[in-house]
Amino acid sequence: MKTTRQLVYALPLLISPFASAEMRAIDDMGLSQVAGQGGVYLSGEFAINKSGGPLWENGERPYYSLVDHDNNSSTPAIPTIDGSRSPDQCENGICGLRFAIKLNENSEGWYILDDVSGGLAFEGLTLQTETLTSAINYDVWDSSGNFQQLEIDDEVLKIGLPGVIRFNNLKFKFAVANNGEFGVDPEDDNGNPLMQPVDPAAPGGAMEVVQYRQTDIFGVELDGNVTVQGNLLLFPVD
Amino acid sequence: MMKLLNLMTLALCVISYSANADLQALDDSELSSATGEGLGFAIEDFILDTETSELAVTGIRSSAGDDIDIKWTKLYVMGEGSQSGTIKTPGQIGSYNHPYVIRSVRGSGGLDPSDPSYDARYANIGNDLALLEFATDSYSSSLQNSETFGTFSYYQGCIWGEPGCDNLSDVGSNGVAVQAIEAEIQVLTDTRDQIAATYAIDLAPLESSIELYYTSDIVPLETKVQAEQQDYDQAVAELLVRQDDMSDAFDFFDQNFPDNDCQVGEECSNADANCPLFGGASCRDARDAYNVEFGEYDEQVGVRQDEYNQLILARKDLDGAKTDPNKFTAANGSYIEAVENVEEFRVLCGVETNEFATCGEGLIARKGRTRDGVRDVSLALFNGGQRRGGLDIGASFEFVVDAVDANGTSSQRTDYIDINMKGLFVDGTSLRLWSAPDEEGVDEINAEIRLNLFIKELDISVCDPFVCGADPVAKEASTLNLDNLFISLNLGYGETQPMRLSATSDGNFQFELTKLRPGPDVDQNDQNSMQAFYDGYYENSPKSFISISDVRIGSGPDASLGRTTVDGLRAQYLKVTSRDL
Numbered sequence: 001m002k003t004t005r006q007l008v009y010a011l012p013l014l015i016s017p018f019a020s021a022e023m024r025a026i027d028d029m030g031l032s033q034v035a036g037q038g039g040v041y042l043s044g045e046f047a048i049n050k051s052g053g054p055l056w057e058n059g060e061r062p063y064y065s066l067v068d069h070d071n072n073s074s075t076p077a078i079p080t081i082d083g084s085r086s087p088d089q090c091e092n093g094i095c096g097l098r099f100a101i102k103l104n105e106n107s108e109g110w111y112i113l114d115d116v117s118g119g120l121a122f123e124g125l126t127l128q129t130e131t132l133t134s135a136i137n138y139d140v141w142d143s144s145g146n147f148q149q150l151e152i153d154d155e156v157l158k159i160g161l162p163g164v165i166r167f168n169n170l171k172f173k174f175a176v177a178n179n180g181e182f183g184v185d186p187e188d189d190n191g192n193p194l195m196q197p198v199d200p201a202a203p204g205g206a207m208e209v210v211q212y213r214q215t216d217i218f219g220v221e222l223d224g225n226v227t228v229q230g231n232l233l234l235f236p237v238d
Numbered sequence: 239m240m241k242l243l244n245l246m247t248l249a250l251c252v253i254s255y256s257a258n259a260d261l262q263a264l265d266d267s268e269l270s271s272a273t274g275e276g277l278g279f280a281i282e283d284f285i286l287d288t289e290t291s292e293l294a295v296t297g298i299r300s301s302a303g304d305d306i307d308i309k310w311t312k313l314y315v316m317g318e319g320s321q322s323g324t325i326k327t328p329g330q331i332g333s334y335n336h337p338y339v340i341r342s343v344r345g346s347g348g349l350d351p352s353d354p355s356y357d358a359r360y361a362n363i364g365n366d367l368a369l370l371e372f373a374t375d376s377y378s379s380s381l382q383n384s385e386t387f388g389t390f391s392y393y394q395g396c397i398w399g400e401p402g403c404d405n406l407s408d409v410g411s412n413g414v415a416v417q418a419i420e421a422e423i424q425v426l427t428d429t430r431d432q433i434a435a436t437y438a439i440d441l442a443p444l445e446s447s448i449e450l451y452y453t454s455d456i457v458p459l460e461t462k463v464q465a466e467q468q469d470y471d472q473a474v475a476e477l478l479v480r481q482d483d484m485s486d487a488f489d490f491f492d493q494n495f496p497d498n499d500c501q502v503g504e505e506c507s508n509a510d511a512n513c514p515l516f517g518g519a520s521c522r523d524a525r526d527a528y529n530v531e532f533g534e535y536d537e538q539v540g541v542r543q544d545e546y547n548q549l550i551l552a553r554k555d556l557d558g559a560k561t562d563p564n565k566f567t568a569a570n571g572s573y574i575e576a577v578e579n580v581e582e583f584r585v586l587c588g589v590e591t592n593e594f595a596t597c598g599e600g601l602i603a604r605k606g607r608t609r610d611g612v613r614d615v616s617l618a619l620f621n622g623g624q625r626r627g628g629l630d631i632g633a634s635f636e637f638v639v640d641a642v643d644a645n646g647t648s649s650q651r652t653d654y655i656d657i658n659m660k661g662l663f664v665d666g667t668s669l670r671l672w673s674a675p676d677e678e679g680v681d682e683i684n685a686e687i688r689l690n691l692f693i694k695e696l697d698i699s700v701c702d703p704f705v706c707g708a709d710p711v712a713k714e715a716s717t718l719n720l721d722n723l724f725i726s727l728n729l730g731y732g733e734t735q736p737m738r739l740s741a742t743s744d745g746n747f748q749f750e751l752t753k754l755r756p757g758p759d760v761d762q763n764d765q766n767s768m769q770a771f772y773d774g775y776y777e778n779s780p781k782s783f784i785s786i787s788d789v790r791i792g793s794g795p796d797a798s799l800g801r802t803t804v805d806g807l808r809a810q811y812l813k814v815t816s817r818d819l
Contacts, residue, residue, distance in 0.1 A: 234277065
């Protein structure tokens with residue numbers, strides 16, 4: 001059953017960016033044991049920062065100023081905790097994972113998935129290849145309105161959705177910020193604090209340091225069982 | 239199976255691209271492997287239902303800065319016929335023959351249409367760029383294509399398949415919808431015929447006559463009106479100066495000799511001046527000085543009136559030249575009617591034609607094609623064709639907000655919103671992403687969106703479910719119903735006008751539809767080549783439109799607000815930036 005073996009190799013690759021926490025690569029021995037089965041049945045649970053992440057384990061996130069420690073503007077300034085700004089208090093003392101993405105090289109801001117924490121569990125995600133023998137062609141029908149059934153013989157990858165996904169206080173916030181890293185003032189190309197005119201209408205005037213800013217657009221919290229049924233078919237198309 | 243494994247590799251590539259977010263231009267060897275094959279996917283028998291789980295939306299603040307507590311009490315995605323999510327009906331999202339697709343493909347810009355790798359869909363994106371496309375299912379038959387079916391439903395005026403809207407005698411080659419659009423086309427062709435019948439000469443000579451008449455008759459009269467207007471403006475300005483002088487002289491006289499009975503703006507007689515008989519010389523001098531200023535003012539009033547009369551005469555002459563049918567002798571009717579008629583004819587029949595007898599690529603031709611699509615659908619339904627099932631999607635929210643009554647007492651109030659979409663289709667939708675240098679030469683993500691969204695029925699209710707749950711009449715009375723809502727949103731037009739997403743330095747998101755960017759093959763200093771560029775843009779770039787066959791609040795006899803359509807939307811430039819409140 002060469003087919004299934006290759007499939008199982010491919011699977012952890014696909015999932016790994018999202019759920020490396022609880023999944024383990026199967027060694028050759030293990031793989032040899034799955035041979036002969038029609039597919040894979042997966043149960044899983046993963047949790048993200050459920051009791052706070054390593055960076056902010058005390059439940060708050062401080063703000064940082066960029067300080068030029070060696071009085072040399074050609075070397076990068078060092079982010080230093082700014083005591084004058086009171087730290088961001090995470091919900092229930094738990095700071096979630098932060099994922100920041102900059103869409104364009106010269107974009108001044110970042111899109112942020114912030115404060116991701118909580119968990120989800122599922123049982124009965126199935127994965128198998130299946131040979132489809134017929135497929136509906138919705139563009140052709142007979143006089144009683146029945147759609148044409150095309151006879152085919154194509155292999156597809158079929159992922160059976162688990163039926164129920166149990167969410168355990170999973171939450172995230174969607175935000176836009178002027179730095180990817182939380183609380184750190186944005187820096188220019190040389191690693192020095194980014195400056196802006198105090199009065200945007202008078203660009204030649206006095207300058208000030210651009211402080212870290214984040215705008216939370218919205219957040220979502222999920223707790224409880226969500227029904228997710230169906231079969232996801234994956235196949236190549238020309 | 240090897241094919242499947244390739245597919246996996248592709249899926250991984252797709253994931254890594256989106257994670258990097260900055261799509262890089264591909265080199266030749268990479269480009270040669272982007273052949274347009276992709277990953278197809280479909281979800282069979284899909285049900286998503288949050289049932290008893292607790293969802294909340296956070297981060298939305300009231301005007302007072304407090305977090306608004308929003309409970310997301312319901313969310314479901316099911317097949318059509320789920321009765322607002324109460325019956326678990328499996329839904330189909332794409333299918334093996336009509337899959338959703340993620341693919342990486344080269345642009346076709348610059349390729350000859352006979353080239354085997356040419357694809358008209360990507361013709362506005364250069365062949366040196368690879369783009370990533372996400373596309374939903376697509377259908378070749380008009381009945382399954384939601385764009386044509388949505389247009390059919392708009393003209394049919396009801397939700398096909400519902401009780402009262404399933405009579406086969408209402409469809410077919412001469413069905414209700416076909417008749418409705420035929421009637422619209424008839425009005426347009428009547429207008430066209432009427433315009434053509436008005437003139438004994440043809441379109442091209444008529445346009446030359448209009449141009450000639452404009453230079454020989456209208457322009458001199460317009461120049462005259464301008465000159466008269468200047469004269470009048472000067473007269474008015476002078477009048478104001480003299481009025482001020484007169485007021486000053488009067489104020490001086492009035493303040494120093496308050497016993498007078500004189501009025502500003504009238505001659506001040508000896509008797510009214512009440513100057514003392516003895517020692518009244520300074521009073522009399524002040525009165526005389528005022529009377530001199532009054533005289534000059536009074537004279538200017540007459541001058542202004544003359545200028546006014548002349549201006550009105552010049553305007554009448556100009557107006558007459560435009561509207562008097564006897565003055566524009568080249569054709570029947572007046573000059574202004576001819577200008578309007580030619581303009582309307584061009585809208586109806588396109589800008590290419592030179593004769594009234596030929597009707598080219600104009601509104602009539604476009605409506606004709608829409609009619610063909612509507613007739614296809616109507617005929618297919620008449621011949622027993624069925625529309626595939628769509629999706630039912632719904633969500634309910636509870637908002638807890640602070641309410642302040644008339645006495646200033648603050649209390650908490652709960653608002654509800656319940657959204658149910660019955661029969662939703664998104665076929666023909668696509669999102670294309672590619673990377674290209676911006677004006678400063680820095681790579682950025684460009685995008686193009688084609689969104690087709692058809693919803694048979696969209697209900698938005700704001701009634702408290704504890705009140706309305708048991709009372710369907712009360713629920714209906716506070717529900718906004720939209721029937722046959724079709725939205726075709728087209729943003730971006732290849733490299734000519736890409737859409738871009740960015741974020742500002744103060745932490746807000748920005749969405750921009752760029753100004754038109756003529757490609758390197760367009761000489762921007764040459765008027766003709768720029769004209770050709772703009773003509774091409776206006777002719778080919780897709781427009782957006784929205785149609786709703788019925789908007790209703792409640793269910794009473796006068797609950798309907800009628801049908802709505804917004805047609806031909808196109809943005810030359812659009813920039814949206816969020817603001818933190």
